[in-house]
Structures are given as structure tokens and as C-alpha cells.
Amino acid sequence: MDVFEAIHGRRSIRAYTSDPVPEEDLKRILEAAIAAPSAGNRQPWEFVVVRDQEQKHKLADAALGQSFIEEAPVAIVVCANFPRTVRVYGERARRLYCIQDTAAAVQNIHLAAYALGYGTCWVGAFDDERVAEVIGCPKDVRPVAIIPIGKPAEKPSATPRLPLNKVVHRERF
Ligand SMILES: Cc1cc2nc3c(=O)[nH]c(=O)nc-3n(C[C@H](O)[C@H](O)[C@H](O)COP(=O)(O)O)c2cc1C
Numbered sequence: 001m002d003v004f005e006a007i008h009g010r011r012s013i014r015a016y017t018s019d020p021v022p023e024e025d026l027k028r029i030l031e032a033a034i035a036a037p038s039a040g041n042r043q044p045w046e047f048v049v050v051r052d053q054e055q056k057h058k059l060a061d062a063a064l065g066q067s068f069i070e071e072a073p074v075a076i077v078v079c080a081n082f083p084r085t086v087r088v089y090g091e092r093a094r095r096l097y098c099i100q101d102t103a104a105a106v107q108n109i110h111l112a113a114y115a116l117g118y119g120t121c122w123v124g125a126f127d128d129e130r131v132a133e134v135i136g137c138p139k140d141v142r143p144v145a146i147i148p149i150g151k152p153a154e155k156p157s158a159t160p161r162l163p164l165n166k167v168v169h170r171e172r173f
Pocket residue numbers: 010011012013014066121122123124125126159
């Protein structure tokens with residue numbers, strides 16, 4: 001699939017069929033995730049693949065009851081491993097790079113999943129501590145996004161964007 005088709009065709013999907021997500025597809029999606037750029041190539045990401053129904057239920061609960069998470073056959077919790085990059089880049093890595101690097105991996109997951117015919121949603125509204133506890137995160141690893149993945153059971157229309165002339169500045173802000 002053409003990259004522009006994936007970028008413009010992707011939608012947040014919040015309803016899924018029960019069709020499975022085979023391991024081969026999941027592997028391709030995760031390989032796309034780790035192909036993302038990262039500051040100094042430190043790759044401060046970790047991925048927790050959750051297929052267990054009870055685990056997905058706990059994640060949905062920890063994400064303000066967003067029950068579509070448990071309807072998806074699989075959810076990936078993307079985490080930031082802070083020491084991996086903070087060790088080298090200090091405070092800037094803690095504040096900025098860890099979030100930017102993992103966000104780039106998250107976007108690759110969305111685009112790769114879409115190219116394989118799956119729907120995803122970037123879930124960022126959750127109780128960090130509860131999600132960390134559900135997935136058993138070590139102390140210095142923090143969850144940054146939950147991404148449910150499944151065949152779409154809805155076809156939402158495109159959400160609006162601010163026009164370029166409102167957000168693009170030339171030479172100076
Ligand atoms: C950082 C971030 C956090 C988000 N958190 C949630 C969330 O908790 N629940 C949800 O349903 N959608 C969440 N979204 C999805 C946005 O609502 C969605 O991307 C936006 O409305 C644009 O729609 P689109 O993805 O279909 O283009 C999040 C998106 C981002 C980038």
C-alpha cells in the first residue's frame with residue numbers, strides 16, 4: 001500500500017469483529033514499530049502484547065472503561081524504557097525523546113496495521129499506575145499508549161483537520 005494511502009485512509013477504529021489477528025501479522029506490525037526512528041537510535045520502546053481476555057478487561061478498566069479495548073482480539077501496550085535513553089541524553093531524553101520515540105513507534109503500528117487490513121485506536125487516556133500494574137512494568141518503564149487491534153466493525157468518516165493555512169508558518173511563527 002502506498003504510504004499516502006495509509007496515512008490518509010487510517011481512522012481510529014473503536015469496534016472490532018472477532019476475526020483473529022494471526023501471529024504473522026502481529027509480527028509484521030511489531031517489526032514496523034521497531035523500524036521507527038529514535039534519538040541516538042536508543043530505541044527506548046517496549047511492547048506488551050495482550051491477548052488474554054481478563055488482562056484486556058483490566059486494561060479497559062484502567063483506561064476509564066473504554067470497553068472497545070477488550071473487544072479487540074489483541075492490544076499492544078507501548079511502554080517507554082526511560083533508563084535506555086536517559087542514561088545517554090539525560091533530562092532532555094526523559095522530557096522529550098522517550099515520548100517522541102515511542103510515539104513514532106505507535107504511529108508505525110497504526111499504519112502497518114491499517115495496511116494489513118486492521119483497525120486500531122491510539123488510547124492515551126488511562127491511569128498510568130493501574131496499567132503499569134496490570135502488565136507488570138518494571139519501575140523505570142512507563143506505559144505510553146494502548147493500541148487495540150482487530151478487523152474493523154465500523155467505517156467512520158474522516159475527522160476534520162485544521163487547514164494548512166492555520167498551522168503552517170513561513171520563516172517565522
Ligand atoms: C495521544 C493520543 C491519545 C488518544 N487517546 C484516545 C483515547 O484514550 N480514546 C480514544 O477513543 N481515542 C484516543 N485517541 C484518538 C483520537 O481521538 C483520534 O486520533 C482523533 O480524534 C483523530 O481521529 P482519527 O484517528 O480517526 O484520524 C488518542 C489519540 C492520540 C494521538
